[in-house]
Amino acid sequence: MAEDFVVVGAGIIGVACALQLARQGRRVKVLDAQAPGRGASYGNAGHLATEQVFPIADLSILKRLPAMLTDPMGPLRLDWKYLPRALPWFVRLLLNLRATQYQRTVVGIRALNEGSLGAWQRLLASIHRSELLREEGSLLVYERADSRPALDALQQRMRQQNVAVDFWPAEAIRKAVPQLSEQVLGGLFFPATGHFVDPYHVLCELVEAAKASGVQFVTRQVRDARVDADGVVLTTDQGTLTARQVLIACGAHSARLTACLTGKKIPLDTERGYHLMLPHEHQRLPFAVTSLERKFIMTPMTGGLRLAGTVEFAGLxxxxxxxxxWQLHRLSQGLFREELNVRDATPWMGFRPSLPDSLPVIDRVCDAKVLLAFGHQHLGLTQAAVTAERIGQLACAGVGQTDVPAPGPYRLDRF
Incomplete structure (x- = not known):
């Protein structure tokens, strides 16, 4: 007997989509090789980054390439052993930085980000856990006087994209965040952003809500997939199952299954992101703070202070x-009046799924038998709830129907 709807991937995207589909009356089963949320969703920065409407790179990446290859601790790192495999992806990234393609990307990211806060408000309110999201804004600080022109230019670009942003002088920052050092000269405050007090706990609450709505979570590794007349056949490490519809939402691992089902080779790579969790730091920051020069973010959580950031291209x-x-701790030195307590700190690494145009794939293909939601790069948490709403719209029309929202810039066939 065929399953109704199978979601492959139990990260924040897959779980949010599964809950949305179940609430629309679908019988949903979620498959993942590991427990829900143990991939990239476990250790993300926790920042609701609605202000980040620009692609992950710009043309300055060409000047930075030598440092990327030679500095193992740099904020943007390309493992030289991985260069031959990464080179085609980087070429496509550079091509997408041309004016027309760049603007298309900005429009696509902004459209998702503009709906993200409201979508998360609706989703958390529906499970009675609105307190898991703190809507108190976030701050980007600078420390060197020669950084001010770049900050002003960024503020102007963001205002042109209708991003709510205010300049805060040093006095305003010291009043709001007194723990920061005198080195901070000012910054940009983003009032329409926020942070999750524990991203993994958010996911666990969504899992429980999904289970209450009838969703089944099964630990299985999907090894192969194909479309047939009745739906989609999935070959797993525990046998084969058939589903009328399937959603591929397994993050950085989505390319292979998408190719099996659609025949398309997707240029999906992975940004390896790191964090350092400081369990004895609870009162340092009221909201997420990012350093312009040091290029990392610090987010207050119930479990302590999370230092996160850096991008490493080295594959899966x-x-x-x-x-x-641990380099994240060294980056924090000098940002506070008193140094951070790293006792019992724990490091972590996860895979962010990234496409060279910085846009996700959110689409339905194969006569609606296959839905896709992956490639959100470092905005997976931010865009999870709004992606779930879009997948719900794409799925509700059913197999064979065409009266559904157009996937627009998130369509699969752009590759």
Whole structure:
């Protein structure tokens, strides 16, 4: 007997989509090789980054390439052993930085981000856990006088994209965030952003709500997939199952299954992101703070202070370089009046799924038998709730119907 709807992937995107589909009356089963939320969703920065409407890179990446290859602790790192595999992806990234393509990306990111806060408000309110999101804004600070022109230019660009942003002088920052050092000269405050007090706990609450709505979570690794007349056949490490519809939402692991089902080779790579969790830091910051020069973010959570950031391109197979996580502590030195307490700190690394145009795939293909939701790069948490609403719209029309929202810039066939 065929399953009704199978979601492959139990990260924040897959779980949010599963809950949305179940509430629309679908019988949903979620498959993942590990427990829900143990991938990238476990250790993200926790920042609701609605202000981040620009692609993950600009043309300055060409000047930074030598440092990317030679500095293992740099904020943007490309493992030289991975360069041959990464080179085609980087070429496509550069091509997408041309004016027309760049603007298309900005429009696409902004459209999702503008709906993200409201979508999260609706989703958390529906499970009676609105307190898990703190809507108190976020701050980008600078420390060097020669950084001010870049900050002003960024503020202007963001205002042109209708991003709510205010300049805060040093006095305003010291009043709002007294723990920061005198080195901070000012910054940009983003009032329409927020942070999650524990991203993994948010996911666990969504899992429980999904289970209450009838969603089944099964630990299985999907090894192969194909479309047939009745739906989609999935081959797993525990046998084969058939589903009328399938959603591929397994993040950085989505390319292979998408190719099996659609025949398309997707240029999906992974930004390896690191964090360092400081369990004894609870009163340092009222909201997320990012450093312009140091290029990392600090987010207050119930479990302590999370230092996160840096991007490493080294693929899915190479072991984590946890020295990069500890580098985040060194980056924090000098930002506070008193140094952070790193006792019992824990490092972590996860895979962010990234496409060279910085846009996700949110689409339905194969006569609506296959739905896709992956490639959200470092905005997976931010865009999870609004993506779930879009997938719900794409799925509700059913197989064979065409009266559904157009996927627009998130369509699969852009590749």
């Amino acid at each position: 197979e190479r072991p984590a370089n946890m020295a990069r996580a």
